[in-house]
Amino acid sequence: MSSSVSTTTAPTPRFRISRYRQLAWWVSGLACLFSLLGLLLCLLNPAIASPLKPGLDFTGGTQIQIERRCPAPACSAITAAQVQLQLAGVTLPPQAGDAPPRLTGTAVQVLDQGRSLVIRLPALSPTQSNAVITAISVAVGPLDPAGTSVNTIGPTLGAQLLQGSLISLLVSFAAISLYIAVRYDLLFAFLALLCLAHDVLITCGVFAWLGLVAGIEVDSLFAVSLITVAGYSVTDTVVVFDRIREQKTSLAHLPLQQQVDVAVDATLTRSLYTSLTTLLPLLGLIFFGGSSLFWFSVALAIGIAVGSWSSIGVAPTLLPVLSRR
Amino acid sequence: MARQQGWFALILALAIAAGALLFNFPLQLGLDLRGGSQLTLEVLPAGAVKTVKKEQLEAVKEVLERRINGLGVAESTLQTVGEDQLVLQLPGEQDPSRAAKVLGTTALLEFRAQKPGTEQEMQSLLQLKRQVQSVLNQKRARAAAASDRQSPPPEIQLKAEDLAQAMQKLGLSVPAGTSESDQLDLLLSTVNSKIVALYEPATLTGKDLTTAGRQQQQTGSGWDVTLSFNREGGDKFAALTKSIAGTRRLLGIVLDGRSISEASVGPEFKVAGISGGSASITGNFSAEESRDLEVQLRGGSLPLPIKVVEVRTVGPSLGAENIRTSLVASLSGLALVAVFMAVTYRLPGIVAVVALSLYALFNLAVYSLIPVTLSLPGIAGFILSIGMAVDANVLIFERIKEELRAGNTLIRSIDTGFSLALSSIVDGHVTGLISCAALFALGTGLVKGFAVTLAIGLLLSLFTSLTCTRSLIRVLMSYPALRRTIYFLPHAQLPLGAKS
Numbered sequence: 051m052s053s054s055v056s057t058t059t060a061p062t063p064r065f066r067i068s069r070y071r072q073l074a075w076w077v078s079g080l081a082c083l084f085s086l087l088g089l090l091l092c093l094l095n096p097a098i099a100s101p102l103k104p105g106l107d108f109t110g111g112t113q114i115q116i117e118r119r120c121p122a123p124a125c126s127a128i129t130a131a132q133v134q135l136q137l138a139g140v141t142l143p144p145q146a147g148d149a150p151p152r153l154t155g156t157a158v159q160v161l162d163q164g165r166s167l168v169i170r171l172p173a174l175s176p177t178q179s180n181a182v183i184t185a186i187s188v189a190v191g192p193l194d195p196a197g198t199s200v201n202t203i204g205p206t207l208g209a210q211l212l213q214g215s216l217i218s219l220l221v222s223f224a225a226i227s228l229y230i231a232v233r234y235d236l237l238f239a240f241l242a243l244l245c246l247a248h249d250v251l252i253t254c255g256v257f258a259w260l261g262l263v264a265g266i267e268v269d270s271l272f273a274v275s276l277i278t279v280a281g282y283s284v285t286d287t288v289v290v291f292d293r294i295r296e297q298k299t300s301l302a303h304l305p306l307q308q309q310v311d312v313a314v315d316a317t318l319t320r321s322l323y324t325s326l327t328t329l330l331p332l333l334g335l336i337f338f339g340g341s342s343l344f345w346f347s348v349a350l351a352i353g354i355a356v357g358s359w360s361s362i363g364v365a366p367t368l369l370p371v372l373s374r375r
Numbered sequence: 376m377a378r379q380q381g382w383f384a385l386i387l388a389l390a391i392a393a394g395a396l397l398f399n400f401p402l403q404l405g406l407d408l409r410g411g412s413q414l415t416l417e418v419l420p421a422g423a424v425k426t427v428k429k430e431q432l433e434a435v436k437e438v439l440e441r442r443i444n445g446l447g448v449a450e451s452t453l454q455t456v457g458e459d460q461l462v463l464q465l466p467g468e469q470d471p472s473r474a475a476k477v478l479g480t481t482a483l484l485e486f487r488a489q490k491p492g493t494e495q496e497m498q499s500l501l502q503l504k505r506q507v508q509s510v511l512n513q514k515r516a517r518a519a520a521a522s523d524r525q526s527p528p529p530e531i532q533l534k535a536e537d538l539a540q541a542m543q544k545l546g547l548s549v550p551a552g553t554s555e556s557d558q559l560d561l562l563l564s565t566v567n568s569k570i571v572a573l574y575e576p577a578t579l580t581g582k583d584l585t586t587a588g589r590q591q592q593q594t595g596s597g598w599d600v601t602l603s604f605n606r607e608g609g610d611k612f613a614a615l616t617k618s619i620a621g622t623r624r625l626l627g628i629v630l631d632g633r634s635i636s637e638a639s640v641g642p643e644f645k646v647a648g649i650s651g652g653s654a655s656i657t658g659n660f661s662a663e664e665s666r667d668l669e670v671q672l673r674g675g676s677l678p679l680p681i682k683v684v685e686v687r688t689v690g691p692s693l694g695a696e697n698i699r700t701s702l703v704a705s706l707s708g709l710a711l712v713a714v715f716m717a718v719t720y721r722l723p724g725i726v727a728v729v730a731l732s733l734y735a736l737f738n739l740a741v742y743s744l745i746p747v748t749l750s751l752p753g754i755a756g757f758i759l760s761i762g763m764a765v766d767a768n769v770l771i772f773e774r775i776k777e778e779l780r781a782g783n784t785l786i787r788s789i790d791t792g793f794s795l796a797l798s799s800i801v802d803g804h805v806t807g808l809i810s811c812a813a814l815f816a817l818g819t820g821l822v823k824g825f826a827v828t829l830a831i832g833l834l835l836s837l838f839t840s841l842t843c844t845r846s847l848i849r850v851l852m853s854y855p856a857l858r859r860t861i862y863f864l865p866h867a868q869l870p871l872g873a874k875s
Contacts (some may be wrong), residue, residue, distance in 0.1 A: 117690070141557075176472035176686055195469055196410070196692035203829060204684035207415065214817050222813035228804050233802060274814070274825045278759055281810040285763075285803035289770065292799045320766075320773045323719070327712045327769065328762035334708030337760070339700050342407070342751055350759070 061317035062339050068368055069305050074363030078248060081356075085255020093256045102254060104262030105199060105269040110208035112174040114182060115195025115324035117166045118190055120279050126276050130158040133167060136189035142178045150178060166197070173204055214274035222277055234291055237373055242287045244368070245339070245360040249283040250276055253353040271346040279353025282328070286361035290317050309371040314366050390733055393740030401745045405750030405824070406464055408698050410691030412471035416461045416478065417684045424679060427459040434678045436461055439478055460684075469690065473667070475683050480637030481631050484581035487574035489624040497573055497625065503541055503638065504566045507559055510660060514559075515741060531715035535683060538562070545569065568762055570634040574627045578615055580676075583608025587672035589665040592657070598665035600672070601655045611654030617648030628656050630668075648692045649829035697751060705758050709735075712765060720772045722862035724849060727768040729842040734764050734835060741831050752825035760832020767840035769797040779864050786852060788863075793845055800840065807833045 067074075080206045089101040106113045118125050120301040134156055142150035157170040167190070170184065179200050187193045203211075223246060231239035253276060260266035332354070335347040402606075406413050418427045418435050432455050439461065443451050452464045465474060489497060538558065545565050585608075588601045604612055607768040619626060621642030628636040635658040640649065660668065713731075738757060742749060775792030783791070811833065813828035853856050860869060 096717055117692075175683070176470070176688075177473045179686075180470065180472055194690075194692070196690045198469070198688070198690045200686065200688040202683075202686040204417075206685040207417070215822065218813045218817035218822070221817060222810040224814060225809045229806060230802075268823050269750060270818075271755075274506070274755070274818075274822050278829070279808050281807045284806045285766070288802045288806065289799045292802060296795070296798075317773075318716060320769050323715075323769045323773075324762075324766040327715060327765040328759070330711045330715070331705050331708030331758045331761065334704040334711075335701065335755075336707075337704070338707060339704035342697055343701060343755060346752075346755060347636065350755075 062202050065315050065318060066311045067314040067362065068311050068370075070363070071193050071367035074367055078364050079361065081252050081255070082322075085252050085258065088255045088258035088262065092261055095262065098261060102258055102272075103265070103267045104212070105267035105272075106170070106203055106208075107269040108208050108212040110173050110203045110205035112171045112179055112184075112200065112202040113172065114169045114179060115166060115199045116169075116183065117162070117188060118193045119192045119194040119237075120165065125163065126191070128160060128167075129166050130160055133158045133160075133169065133186060133189060136185060137169070137182065140182065140185045142174070142181050153182070159216060173202055176200075176202075180363045211270050215270060219273065219277055219280070223280060226280070230284070230288065230291075234288075234295060237272045237369070238291050240366045241368055241372070242291070244286050245357075245365045246280050246283045248360050248364060249279055249353055249357045252356045253279055253349055256352050257349065266345060272349055275346050275353060277351035278350060279357060283357035283360065286321060286324070286357050289320065290314060290361055290366050293317050294366070305370070306373060310366045310369055314362060318362065321358055321362055325354055328354050382842055382849065383850050386733065386843055388844065390736060393736050395625050396742055398741045400746075402739065402743050403746050403748045404464060404698070404752065405748045406657060406687070407689050407751050409466060409695075410466045410469075410689050410750065411466040411593065412474070412686065412688045412802065413465070413466065414463045414471055414475060414478070414683055415456070415685035416463065418461070418682045419680045419682055421680050427679065429458070431460070433678055435681060437605075438675050438677050439463070439681075441674035442477055443474075445673060445863045446477060448474070459496050461681075463810070467691070469688065469700070471686055471688060473663075475686065475689065477667050477670055479681060479683050481677045481680050482581065482668075482674070483631055483676040484565045484584070484672060485577035485629040486579040486612065486615060487571075487577045487627045487629055488619050489627060490573055490575055491622075491624060493573040494623045497570065497637075500540070500566055500570050500573075501623055504563065506568070507563045507566065508539075511559055511563065512659070555750050564633065564713050567633040567635075570637065571626065571629055571632060574629065574634075577629070579604075579608060581672055582675070583611060584672060586673075587669045589660075590655075591662075597657075598660045598662055599655045599657050600660065600665050602653060602672070604652040604654075606652070611651065612652065613648035613656060614651045615648070616644050617646075619642040620648065624782070701751065701754050704747065705754065708758070709761065712761075717767070720768075721864075722851070722857065723768075723772050723844075726847045726851065727765075730839050730847060731761065731764055733843055734839040735761065737835050738832055738837065742828070745831075747827055747831070748824070749828075750821070750824050752821045753828040756828030758824040759833060760836060763804065763833060764840060765835035766803065768795075768844055770799055772839065776864055776868075779860055780868055782869075785835040785858060785860050785863065786865070789793070789848060789852070790826055791836075800837070804833050813820055 077091070092098045092103065093101050120126070121207075137153040137156050140153050142153070151172040151174070153171065159168040160166075161168060169182070169186070174182065179202065183193065183200075223243065226246070227239045227243045230242050257266060257268055257272065261268070290313055293316055296311060297309060297312065301312065304312075327350055332351045334349045335343050336351065339347060343347065409871060419431055425430060436455055440453055443453060443463065448465045448468055451465050451468075454462050456462050463474070463478070468474065483619070533741050534807060538555075541562060542558070545562070583607050584602045585606050587603070591602055598707070605618055606654055616626060620640040621644075623639070625639055627634050627635045628638075636656045638657075656668075660667075677690050713728045716727050716731075718724070720727065738760070741747075745755065771792050774796045777789050778788035808830060811826045811830035814822050815830070818826060
């Protein structure tokens, strides 16, 4: 262990995080407020009425995505209203004694210059979904069966998915803080949890705003990304804390604030490089990946960037302030 | 040194084994990547069963497996999920409607004798049933002829007032604007359940069947479903037919609480009943209906009712698109990471790229070994675990650089670098694994797949970053030509007097 002492006996940090701590607190505070505002506006918006716009996974229902088989060079123009009108006239076969749902005012999205359609309906049985696809093919011409995708989530399953996601999120938070409390101490665990809440809140906030402005919905993959962000956030914070603990004896003569400066300076390169190397495959997925993983990758990229920020600017700078009490 | 070379040999052997494994057992791709249908079925509590338990779930699964085999979809898989759910995967199946229908019904077959003194009521119900059925049959035939562009057979009309009268008699009311065929369907199902109320409780059920088959009717275009009973069932059937032979009481065949066939038993069976242990159901079935019923009866009835709660169907070209784009995206991202590592960390960076490639190979080999079905969230978990593995290497190399800058010798710096980075790496991986455990225990389908791949990735990353990278570097350091700090750190960053 003598070598570790030799590296830290003459600490001259090139970068002192404590100089910028006011700025860091302001930036994080404002970002959190802005996120809370987004969540609140979503909640107050009568069309959404929940902090984030829930997708099919959580609300239940049927989503049909179809691809048209069009002659070259381009598909004939269709509008969402055309498809809605066609669907309103469809009578569906009944399912197991239940009256079939009426298809008035369904949500229809036209994608790729009219090449594909995404339709959101109440939960349908497979036979009823087939009836809908047949009705659409009457309206918009031949479809490519290989490009069709139908997802049906029963309403009770949607509620289960939401509940399961929330519970697993909370349980993993609790378990992680317990681990840090045992390995380090209670204050470290509190700060790691604070950072984690900060990162998750801002990621959610961005998606609340995206939901308000662009109608982006969150699905179970979003819940997955939040848990991953939480894991990354804690890892990042722990690396800094680990360094602080390691030099505690060798730097005992310095005030805690300076110890923190030394630790942040020593781990700064690692934090930035790690975020960068994790962001590279994610950016690959965002720019070249399929549409199915796009918003998932965006959520992760935001979360990891924010997590890296909070592990440098928030957790270490709050440590001296809170440990004095 | 010998120990390091031992590790090196072990890693090499593992890499060869992993390559051979992947070559012989290719990865299983999820339905979102290759197209197909996935159905989630929920088992509902019924009767005396208040909550569904593991045994009951298994019993339901057994019945469903037999039915799925009857459907003849290649490579289908059925797995239990949690306490009360089953997930059925039908690769390549684009239309899950038939599977949903065949699997979702209970298929409880009952043979019941008519209650004495209900002949009058039965007669009028049967008359109504025949009437409605013939109108529906005509409608069906007309629709089939229209789609085949043949001249349609003449349409039989049920007079509107007759329909309304029959509805009223049965105490039915329908909302205005319901189509005529919907009204007829409703009428038929009500008549069928009214008929069931006129029967005694069942003495013989589908449990006593040995097999079921089907045959085309000699007259007419319909199909019959044939049944063979076991010894006990044959005896029960004989006793049942004997009890009503020669009376005006009927033998009812009831499926899931709806009467599908009613038969009279002639006086010649008064003495011994219908013996021989076989029967057939003349239920006016189409070819497909009779085939589905045959499959259901062979598989046995479900001990508890089930409901289809989730259906996901992905077209094969969407699946192929997903694979292609996700692969290109992740590979291009990883290529950039490799370049970054080599430029930033020089020799150890290149070693890390080799170690990380081995890591990816081991990961895929474990997927094929367990086996893990690779789906989109699974790929995401894989990419993220690569991020964690890179992080472990970055932590180590930053430490080595620090030690070198402090003026330590190369070999010593490498050793301390590894040992000091250890606690951060372990903490980071353990917290990651804690998240995975929570996700796996509490999450559903997609989330679980992600948790599994991420957990495998984290465990392997601990192994590769602490053994592969380390022993590769140690082996390289045994060559004096490579033992130069310039391969680790630019000279400008070294303290004076430490240059070599």
